[in-house]
Amino acid sequence: MSDSLHTHGKPGADSKHAGHDHDHDHNHGHGAKLHPVKKHDHAGHGGSCCSAPSLVQLSEPQAASHGDSCCSSAAAPSLVKLSTAPSANARLSSFRIDAMDCPTEQTLIQNKLGKLAGVQQLEFNLINRVLGVTHDLQDVAPIIAAIKSLGMEAESIGLGGESDAPAAAPVKKHWWPLALSGIGALAAEVIHFTSAAPTWVVAVIALVSILSGGLGTYKKGWIALKNRNLNINALMSIAVTGAVLIGQWPEAAMVMFLFTVAELIEARSLDRARNAISGLMQMTPEKVTVQQADGSWVEREAKSVELGALVRVRPGERIGLDGEVVAGSSTIDQAPITGESLPVEKTLGDKVFAGTINQAGSLEYRVTAAANNSTLARIIHAVEQAQGARAPTQRFVDSFSKIYTPAVFAFALAVAVIPPLFMGAAWFDWIYRALVLLVVACPCALVISTPVTIVSGLAAAARKGILIKGGVYLEGGYKLDYLALDKTGTITHGKPVQTDFLSLDPLADSSAPAIAASLASRSDHPVSLAIANAAVDKQLSLHLVDNFEALAGRGVRGEINGQLYHLGNHRLVEELGLCSPELEEKLFALEKQGKTVVLLLDSAGPLALFAVADTVKESSREAIQQLHELGIKTLMLTGDNPHTAEAIAAQVGIDRARGDLLPTDKLQAIEDLYAQGHRVGMVGDGINDAPALARAEIGFAMAAAGTDTAIETADVALMDDDLRKIPAFVRLSRQTSNILVQNIALALVIKAIFLGVTFFGLATMWMAVFADMGVSLLVVFNGLRLLLIGNVRMQC
Secondary structure, eight states, X not given: OTTOOOOSOOTTOOTTTSSSOTTOOTTTTTTSOSOSOOTTOOOOOOXXXXXXXXXXXXXXXXXXXXXXXXXXXXXXXXXXXXXXXXOTTOEEEEEEOTTOOSHHHHHHHHHHHHTSTTEEEEEEETTTTEEEEEEXXXXXXHHHHHHHTTTOOOEEEOTTSOBSSOOOOOOOOOSHHHHHHHHHHHHHHHXXXXXXXXXXXXXXXXXXXXXXXXHHHHHHHHHHHHTTOOOHHHHHHHHHHHHHHTTOHHHHHHHHHHHHHHHHHHHHHHHHHHHHHXXXXXXXOSEEEEEOTTSOEEEEEGGGOOTTOEEEEOTTOBOOSOEEEEEOOEEEEOHHHHOOSSOEEEOTTOEEOTTOEEOSSOEEEEEOSOGGGSHHHHHHHHHHHHTTSOOHHHHHHHHHHHXXXXXXXXXXXXXXXXXXXXXOOOHHHHHHHHHHHHHTTOOHHHHHHHHHHHHHHHHXXXXXXXXXXXXXXXXXXXXXXXXEEESTTTTXXXXXXXXXXXXXXGGGTTTHHHHHHHHHTTOOSHHHHHHHHHXXXXXXXXXXXXXXXXXXXXXXXXXXXXXXXXXXXXXXXXXXXXXXXXXXXXXHHHXXXXXXXXXXXXXXXXXXEEEEEOXXXXXXXXXXXXXXXXXXXXXXXXXXXXXXXXXXXXXXXXSEEEOSOOHHHHHHHHHHHHHTTXXXXXXXXXXXXHXXXXXXXXXXXXXXXXXXXXXXXOSEEESSSOTTHHHHHHHHHHHHHHHHHHHHHXXXXXXXXXXXXXXXXXXXXXXXXXXXXXXXXXXXXXXXXGGSGGGGTOOO
8 A cells, every 4th residue: 555554563664564574575675786795705806716707807917826726726816906907998808719718727827827917817718718918018919929829819809799700610629649658658568567578669559658648748838837837737846847757658558648628528527517507508499489570570689689689489399598488378388497396387478487497388478588688597597607706615625735745746756856865765666656756746636626526516506496596505504503484475475365355333334345445446555456356356346545555664545425435554543532442452462463454444434444465375394394393493473563573473484573673673684683693594585575685694685586686686586486495405515515524534534545555665557647636537527416306315
């Protein structure tokens, strides 16, 4: 009723929502960010293996710290602020670099371009192998040349990801060099073991094996050493060369072959993690059927369709663009967007999303978003961006690896020199042990385990309609022990319905519903709509209202057939001096049931009483039960009156409820939980929840499907109204945390054991390759398990 019908609420409350729910804003994030500032924001937007995008700002030409391993912290840089503002003519150029798929290459590029005058900022997107360079150069030729000097080709691309140059045929990699390398390595081992040929024959066969399979490694290793970077290619090149120099030809060949094979398998495994995200976009058809100006229907590229165009989709087809239904009705499988297991009915005025499947009837819809700005596209972009916010475990591992690799290299050098010089030991034995140490020196298994696990978890959640905005939140979810929840639109449907009608004047029994509905129909307030809709359902005829007026915080009034009527809350009744103990008792009884009460009055007194209530979602009861099973306590925060709060909380099983809260009161409630030592999450659906969402450790946004702001600003956005996705998120977080611990423990323990075994001369170089690359593959495959939704019990 023009935002003015309210129950007996807290004095001084916001007149727009006094007595009703202060969190009853149904914008769902439209027009305002849910939480513009996170007090607990975690620094570090650096990339990692498979991370995207990470930002490097260069205050002056400088190289990253030397001695970084593949996947070291310099390969995943944190933000470095500019000491001076970018030049006025600075521009952003983007490049696709197919060889840039690991922080090994990222570090080299960062070091090289950091020395190039005019380059002011770098932005790495390893998921898509794209580099953004902010610079004030005349052209991009020096940038392309600098990258080419590192053995990589940079292709300039436009803003939409399209190449500025004609498409080149993909380079086909032949299998025979690797096969020749394997055959040569095996032959060298067999001939050496059986002494079937002179040593020079073994050396020639081993050399053919090394060159056929390891030229790429040697090339990358040499480039890394020139740039004073100890990545895995440099370490392996040193180890194999050292083995050759001391006459260990068969072992050198086998080590290079095994390393190349392991690198190939690891690259394929990482591609799987990449494709888990980018594969979502492939669910959108390339072409859609669009109506032309003459009324005909023609197939066109989805990316070329303009806003407002009319698109037709047949049964069984995927929807190509976001839009609003203008003709037809159907059921649509929205699982790619919301994770809903059951199809959703769509009819006139309903939203449809790109990538979803039209199952039954034919639909026509009007396009509301361009192809590159569809809900699905924003989900994919958000997940890619999320990988730039490194989880705590990932930051720890990056810092550890930065110290670890130079330390192990120094230790290997000491092993090679100190025993022979000061203890009279054999040079050959201790140099060999040092070379074995170099093979296991790179902490790839340790560092690569975290980003692969995080990417897999983010992709698994996105497929279920849970959009997690960073590894920091995915990993931190398992720590939550208290969840605060908004009421309206979160626990309830947010669409009140009329539940009670009580006549207070026998003479007005038949006319009161129509009179009240006539007044209510002039307002767009949810309580008004509930009363008006009830009249429509009963097919009541409405009256013409004259001199209509909204009474802020109290109700409305207007004349019908010359008679003045008021429709309003308890406060309005008291202002008019028409309240009585009997009426107070009736109001209290209904409010205790969690209902909002509105009265119709004429000049003589109250004529009728209407009760309106918001209905509880069935999924809310299940969600609260699952949260309790996970050991998480619940608190409902609402602007509605305490009676309503207690009633709704009792219906769904919430532990505690607080009513009559303004947005600042909700914030204080979160602060109080923190003061008690709890780790707190907050669930909300409107901008009135913004302060509490910002303060909570993890903010969950409801009803995010199709809502730009919710997707862009929430820590975790639930792509439908199903609260059961929160316990599913907690389960996923716990599984992710367990896998991270498993991977780190596995990598560290095996590294420690092998370093000890090597020191005592019990390990060989090919064993070291198995130990190092084998553990890398184990942790990658372990992390990829998160893509199997069944393993994390993601029931919703």
